[in-house]
Amino acid sequence: MVTALVVYVHPRPDGFAAAVRDRVLAALDAGGHQSTVLDLYAEGFDPRLTAEEHRLHRSPPEDKPQIAAHVALVRACDTLVLVYPTWWSALPAMLKGWFERVWVNGVAAQVHDDGRPPSPLLTNIRRIIVVTTHGSPKWLNAIQGESGKRFAKRSLRASVNRRCRVHWIAFYGIDRSNLEERERFLARVSRRLARIL
Numbered sequence: 001m002v003t004a005l006v007v008y009v010h011p012r013p014d015g016f017a018a019a020v021r022d023r024v025l026a027a028l029d030a031g032g033h034q035s036t037v038l039d040l041y042a043e044g045f046d047p048r049l050t051a052e053e054h055r056l057h058r059s060p061p062e063d064k065p066q067i068a069a070h071v072a073l074v075r076a077c078d079t080l081v082l083v084y085p086t087w088w089s090a091l092p093a094m095l096k097g098w099f100e101r102v103w104v105n106g107v108a109a110q111v112h113d114d115g116r117p118p119s120p121l122l123t124n125i126r127r128i129i130v131v132t133t134h135g136s137p138k139w140l141n142a143i144q145g146e147s148g149k150r151f152a153k154r155s156l157r158a159s160v161n162r163r164c165r166v167h168w169i170a171f172y173g174i175d176r177s178n179l180e181e182r183e184r185f186l187a188r189v190s191r192r193l194a195r196i197l
Contacts, residue, residue: 020083
């Protein structure tokens with residue numbers, strides 16, 4: 001059984017991103033998996049890294065009670081599912097801020113003073129699934145460098161289990177899509193998750 005943390009990022013509770021989130025949760029439920037949803041907008045998460053947090057960056061996470069609940073969720077899951085729209089060819093600021101504030105020293109990795117590379121600490125995470133939408137077509141996203149995919153497949157993998165698999169499920173060209181195309185994408189999300197999980 002999978003223990004999934006679904007991090008959902010969109011300011012509108014009634015948009016297509018919410019339909020994607022619901023499809024992800026339905027797939028997890030259909031597979032008999034356990035899931036927790038972290039809706040960053042709904043909870044009013046503040047993505048801004050404060051001067052005090054920056055000052056305490058090398059301090060242990062126990063010195064940062066403001067992120068304790070999120071740290072507990074990240075440490076408890078074996079599957080991280082990110083559901084978000086790609087804006088300006090990258091993660092939304094809300095999600096980027098979540099990583100900057102929560103995936104800190106002592107949580108995501110242990111920074112060493114002797115020059116060694118940081119040691120990963122979230123070795124409980126063995127699977128990362130990204131479900132995202134892009135307003136632009138795939139070819140344009142490729143020219144722009146696919147920063148969201150690079151972040152998931154390279155940056156995040158430095159903090160998780162070394163055998164972690166990253167799955168990328170993207171809907172390109174959503175700005176010009178019709179209802180039938182959006183329904184096909186939702187069906188693809190269900191099929192892919194059934195195979196992955």
